[in-house]
Amino acid sequence: MTIHEFLIPPADIARREGPHDKIVMSSRVRLARNVKGLAFPGWAKKAERIKTLDVIRPAVQALPQMADSFSESMDNLSLLDKNILVERHLISREHAAKNAGSGLVLNRDETLCVMINEEDHLRMQALRPGLQLKQAWQAIDVVDSKLEKKLEYAFSPELGYLTACPTNLGTGIRVSAMLHLPGLVLAEQINQIIQAVNKLGLAVRGLYGEGTEALGNVFQVSNQMTLGESEPDIVERLNKVLSQIIEHEENARGTLLEKKTKTVYNHIGRAYGILANAHSISSKETMNLLSLMRLGVDLALFPEIERALVDELFVITQPNHLQKRYEDKLSAEERDLLRADMLRERLRNVSRPKPPKALPPADKDKSSG
Amino acid sequence: MLCCVCKEKEAKVHLTQIVGDKMQKVDLCEACAAQKGVNDPAGFSLADLLLGLGASQEMEQAAGGAEVKCPNCGFTQADFKKAGRLGCSECYHAFSEGLEGLLKTMHKGTRHTGKVPQSLQQSRDLAERLKSLQKKLDKAVSDEDFEQAAQMRDEIKATRDKLGALPTT
Numbered sequence: 001m002t003i004h005e006f007l008i009p010p011a012d013i014a015r016r017e018g019p020h021d022k023i024v025m026s027s028r029v030r031l032a033r034n035v036k037g038l039a040f041p042g043w044a045k046k047a048e049r050i051k052t053l054d055v056i057r058p059a060v061q062a063l064p065q066m067a068d069s070f071s072e073s074m075d076n077l078s079l080l081d082k083n084i085l086v087e088r089h090l091i092s093r094e095h096a097a098k099n100a101g102s103g104l105v106l107n108r109d110e111t112l113c114v115m116i117n118e119e120d121h122l123r124m125q126a127l128r129p130g131l132q133l134k135q136a137w138q139a140i141d142v143v144d145s146k147l148e149k150k151l152e153y154a155f156s157p158e159l160g161y162l163t164a165c166p167t168n169l170g171t172g173i174r175v176s177a178m179l180h181l182p183g184l185v186l187a188e189q190i191n192q193i194i195q196a197v198n199k200l201g202l203a204v205r206g207l208y209g210e211g212t213e214a215l216g217n218v219f220q221v222s223n224q225m226t227l228g229e230s231e232p233d234i235v236e237r238l239n240k241v242l243s244q245i246i247e248h249e250e251n252a253r254g255t256l257l258e259k260k261t262k263t264v265y266n267h268i269g270r271a272y273g274i275l276a277n278a279h280s281i282s283s284k285e286t287m288n289l290l291s292l293m294r295l296g297v298d299l300a301l302f303p304e305i306e307r308a309l310v311d312e313l314f315v316i317t318q319p320n321h322l323q324k325r326y327e328d329k330l331s332a333e334e335r336d337l338l339r340a341d342m343l344r345e346r347l348r349n350v351s352r353p354k355p356p357k358a359l360p361p362a363d364k365d366k367s368s369g
Numbered sequence: 370m371l372c373c374v375c376k377e378k379e380a381k382v383h384l385t386q387i388v389g390d391k392m393q394k395v396d397l398c399e400a401c402a403a404q405k406g407v408n409d410p411a412g413f414s415l416a417d418l419l420l421g422l423g424a425s426q427e428m429e430q431a432a433g434g435a436e437v438k439c440p441n442c443g444f445t446q447a448d449f450k451k452a453g454r455l456g457c458s459e460c461y462h463a464f465s466e467g468l469e470g471l472l473k474t475m476h477k478g479t480r481h482t483g484k485v486p487q488s489l490q491q492s493r494d495l496a497e498r499l500k501s502l503q504k505k506l507d508k509a510v511s512d513e514d515f516e517q518a519a520q521m522r523d524e525i526k527a528t529r530d531k532l533g534a535l536p537t538t
Contacts, residue, residue, distance in 0.1 A: 228478020
């Protein structure tokens with residue numbers, strides 16, 4: 001089976017629901033593990049990496065959680081396929097750059113994904129829709145406990161799990177949530193929030209993780225410290241911060257709607273106008289406008305559609321997903337045309353945003369005049 | 370001033386980072402700066418760069434100028450300076466002195482308090498049980514409570530057998 005026959009259609013993934021999924025798009029817990037004595041992937045020679053992969057891959061595939069899984073060596077995947085996995089947040093950009101000696105194992109419902117020989121021998125992650133950090137931690141904890149019986153981990157009683165980079169040492173855990181925060185961006189409060197979160201020792205990153213832009217008002221919040229704090233404590237700390245960010249986002253949306261009603265409707269109306277009518281549109285503009293449409297769905301301006309439609313478009317309008325639909329290699333300009341065609345077609349029967357009848361009495365926002 | 374990465378060319382790019390009460394300076398030549406991606410704000414991570422440099426400086430000091438090499442994988446502190454990553458799990462032992470300060474600035478603590486592989490956890494638990502049984506045995510002998518002593522002796526034997534049956538880690 002190829003990876004494309006295996007992957008679940010984005011429309012189905014987009015329909016998955018979880019707590020607070022209006023704001024928290026997904027939760028993820030990743031563990032870094034290494035096999036004792038073997039050179040880390042960045043230092044090991046190719047032959048050693050291949051050997052390590054041949055030891056680890058069968059052990060992962062044999063896990064009961066990995067029944068009916070998809071497993072492949074990275075050199076057997078095309079660049080396009082790897083990029084599609086990145087666009088679905090199943091593997092990291094770093095892993096997409098790997099070839100022989102690295103591999104991946106993905107479970108049937110795409111809730112567990114194990115990268116072999118990324119920066120560490122094992123990078124295993126559990127994914128859940130909405131805010132479910134604890135559930136994600138429990139799921140990956142079970143997988144890890146099973147795997148430790150088959151592989152001898154590099155572990156020191158003082159330093160914990162030993163990782164290639166000292167920043168992951170100890171628990172090797174990264175707990176993260178992907179947040180949609182258009183309210184805080186529109187209200188220009190996002191930088192304050194990011195600074196406050198940074199001060200608490202947590203990282204805020206863009207859509208695809210480290211060193212990426214916050215396209216579509218999507219931000220990833222995660223822990224940075226991994227040593228000296230237990231896994232449940234880290235999960236709990238992140239949960240507390242996330243519930244505060246959710247509250248701030250909800251307040252920002254409420255305040256905007258009350259004080260800058262026209263500005264908000266204007267943004268959403270224009271986003272819809274462009275997405276439903278453009279004949280050429282870049283992936284970056286698409287994401288930023290889809291974010292506003294998603295906000296419109298949350299504010300009940302598009303009563304006949306579900307959030308899942310917007311979330312599906314968020315995935316399938318990305319460059320590599322778009323390219324996959326066509327045989328010939330497309331240029332960026334050609335993609336922009338085809339992306340616009342796709343959006344017009346999918347939004348053909350979506351009527352334009354309807355602000356609720358009972359508008360607040362007078363619009364106090366004079367600045368938008 | 371020479372570039373602190375290649376130590377060959379004149380440093381033209383100067384970076385300073387202050388974390389808490391610690392200030393770190395990095396001076397790079399144009400070629401090394403470009404290689405480290407300093408000009409590309411999206412991809413550049415000062416933290417990553419400082420990680421390699423800062424730790425290798427401490428490692429050099431800890432080693433008193435001698436080049437430390439990991440006996441398991443042959444990784445050196447110069448390699449760490451370049452990559453900001455270690456060579457294998459044994460490197461943590463080989464470079465432990467230099468790493469200690471680095472871990473302090475990076476993490477909440479310097480001792481692991483999280484999950485422990487079950488086999489280790491078991492052997493730890495058994496070792497502790499063995500200690501406490503031994504104490505009880507000593508006490509029973511000094512109290513001349515031979516019935517209790519015999520019981521402790523049997524339990525110690527059983528615990529030792531269990532410990533011996535565990536996979537070695």
